[in-house]
Amino acid sequence: MKSQIRIAKEARKKAFEPVMGKIFELCSERINRRIGLILRTVDDTNETQNHNEKDARASLKYKIIENKEGKLAGGLDEDVVSHIIDGKCEPRRNLYLFPTKSAKEYYAAFRGILWFDGVYEILWGTVTEITTYLPIIFQMLCNAEIEEQDNLPSNSKKNNKLIDIRQVLSNFEGNGTDEQINHAYKKVSNLFFLEWMKFTTLRSDERKFTIADGSPNPTVVTPKTIKTRIDDTEENQYRGFYQLNIRLSEFANNQLYQVLTQGIMESL
Known part of the structure; x- marks a missing residue:
């Protein structure tokens, strides 16, 4: 039998999961808005001639994965980068949207490639x-x-x-x-x-x-x-x-x- 204290803690954690999910969703939307802004800016300078939007997004995503801004050897996990952009959490990869043990590497890559002013802006916004x-x-x-x-x-x-x-x-x-x-x-x-x-x-x-x-x-x-x-x-x-x-x-x-x-x- 679970103790009353444990039941109370589990109920509280579960009750606040939707709020956490909403914050993850807002973060993903923020990243996607920045991707769209960059693509429009690059297109305005005629650097994406003969490239459709899908190709341009794939190229930008590859730059994030390549991780020249972060310092994680071998680059970032492609699936995790996709999960972050799509607002999807995976228990074994990124339960809290960004991988817990290497979050700073992902922050650095997203910040550098997507022109965010800082990590706070990525996570919480302006x-x-x-x-x-x-x-x-x-x-x-x-x-x-x-x-x-x-x-x-x-x-x-x-x-x-x-x-x-x-x-x-x-x-x-x-x-x-x-x-x-x-x-x-x-x-x-x-x-x-x-x-x-x-x-x-x-x-x-x-x-x-x-x-x-x-x-x-x-x-x-x-x-x-x-x-x-x-x-x-x-x-x-x-x-x-x-x-x-x-x-x-x-x-x-x-x-x-x-x-x-x-x-x-x-x-x-």
Whole structure:
């Protein structure tokens, strides 16, 4: 029999997999937009005469695989490069979109060949792109919290003294959860953006915060120090995708509630 703690952890990891998948999808779309931009730019300089778009894309992909920018001997894995471009994850090759043990080599190749300003832009986008996709990420994080809490056994909920996300969202206008999430985002969008930037750049924040949950003794939460077992990240620069569903669940359990609570307090 699985312990209640293990069941709770597995439920939480599973609930945040769709959010992780959406981030991978956005990354792949970003890469493909850059490929399209480069092909149009090269075509404008008449360097692709007598080449159709399919051939031009294949040539550009080969340059990435050849890996003159990265330092991995023998070049990059062609299938993995295809998976990244197609937004496809394979358990034995690239479970977290980029291969965990050689992520930096792939970052270097994609960055150099596709003219990205840095690794952060590849993984998370420009400020304009971030502000465009953040509403859906906020919504998905809230829904993941709801799903995770709904799927927990009743005795587990009691033992963990979970703060009900629906109760928190009910402080915002709306006839249903979706409307409340939308209103909440309008209220906390600036706060959420700042927390997201700290999360995606691995900037530590040791502040404690209090959640006013209606009880005589409000809950005090201390953000956990994030530990990455495999070095595919650069502190104060970018967060890699390794175990991103777990990191997103930690973010939701800490910073999401923090910004929601602050939004409630500002509405009083």
